[in-house]
Amino acid sequence: TTDAHPTGRHFLQIPGPSPVPDRILRAMSLPTIDHRGPEFGRLGLKVLADMKAIFKTRHPVMIYPGSGTGAWEAALVNVLSPGDHVLMYETGHFAFLWNQLATRLGLKTEVLGLPGAEGWRHGVHADRIEQRLKADSAHSIKAVCVVHNETSTGVTSDIAAVRRAIDAAKHPALLLVDTISGLAGADYRHDEWGVDVSISGSQKGLMLPPGIGFNALSPKAIEASAKATMPRAYWGWAEMIEMNKTGYWPSTPNTNLLYGLSEACDMLLADGLERVFARHQRWAAGVRAAVQAWGLPIQCADPAVYSPILTGVMTPEGVDADAVRKLIYERFDCSLGTGLGKVKGRMFRIGHLGDSNDLTLVATVAGCEMGLKLAGVRLAGSGVQAVMDHFSAHPGGLLQGT
C-alpha cells in the first residue's frame, strides 16, 4: 500500500546528526519556561559550566541558537577585521566550506593542503603551517583555521601539533579550530592545546538535535575581539559574556535544547570523557576491521589520524557509492553519509558516534555488506565476521567503556 512505513528503529548511521537518546528526548519535552526567570538562570549557569568541562576550558563558552556554520561565522567576525589574511588548511569538504564562508565575509584566505584527491585522505601537516608562518615575518597572517575532525573524510587532525607549529614559528596568529564533529567523541582539550576559538555544534557527539552552535574562547581571543572591527551583531561575544555571568542571554536562547544539553552533559560527565573517547576508538576500530575485511580502501590514508567518529569507505571504480547508499536505505532502512564535494559518488561514510553500541554497529555493517553485495561489489571477505571478532576480542562491557 502507499502508506506502508518501516517498522522498528531507523538506523541513523550518518556522522551527525546522530541518534538522540530517549533520556534526552524526554528532557526536551518538558514545558518551555521564562528565559528571564529564576529557573532559567540556574539552567543557564549549569550548561555554561558543563560545557567548559566538555571543552576542557576555564574560559567562557558561547552558546548560540544556530548551526555549526553560524558558529564558524561567529568565530571569524569576533576576532578579525575586514580584509584580514587568514591561513586555512584544506582537509576535506568542511574545511573547503569554511574557507568559502571566510571568503564571502571578505577575508583574504590562503589555503594549504596536499593537492588533488589525495589531499582529502590526510590530516593537517603541521610542518607546512610552521614553514608558512616562518615565512610571514611581517605577521600579516592573523589566524590559522583548521578542522579537528573532518566529517567529510573521517580524518582527525593533531591539534596539539598545530599549536606547536605556531609556537615554533614564534607567530602571533590566533588558532581557530572546528571541532563540530569531534567534540565529545574524540579527545579535545581547548586550554591545554592552546586553542583560541573552538567551534562546535549540538548534533554530533553531544547527541542532541541540530540547533546549538558553540564558541569556546581563550583570553587572547577575547582581547582580539575588543580590537577587531568586522561587523558583528547577533554573533558578538561581549554582550553575551556579560549576560552569561548570571545565566542569561541577550536574545532568546533555545530553552528546550538547553534542557537536552544539560542532560547530555550529565550523561557524558558522569560516564567520564576518557571513557567516552575510548569507546569511540573501539567502535571505530571494529568498523575499520569490517572495511578492511571487505578489501575496500578507507578514505583516511594515514592510520595515525583515523577518525573515532566516522569511517569513510571508498567504493571500487565504476561503483556509484550513492547508488549503494540508496539501496541500503531502501532495503534496510539505514542512512549512511554521502560523499561530499570532490569525493561525491566515490565513497560513503559510516557514523559510529554518540548513542551507539556494538550490536548497532554490527547490524550497520551487515546492512552495508548486504547492500554492497546487492550492488554487485565483489568483497574480499566478511566485514560482519570481522566486526564481531573485533568486538568479541576487545570487551567493552555493558557501559561500552574501556
Ligand code: PLP
Ligand atoms: N564543520 C564540520 C566539521 C561539520 O561536520 C559540519 C556539519 O556537518 C559543519 C562544519 C557545518 O555545520 P552545520 O551543518 O551544523 O552548519
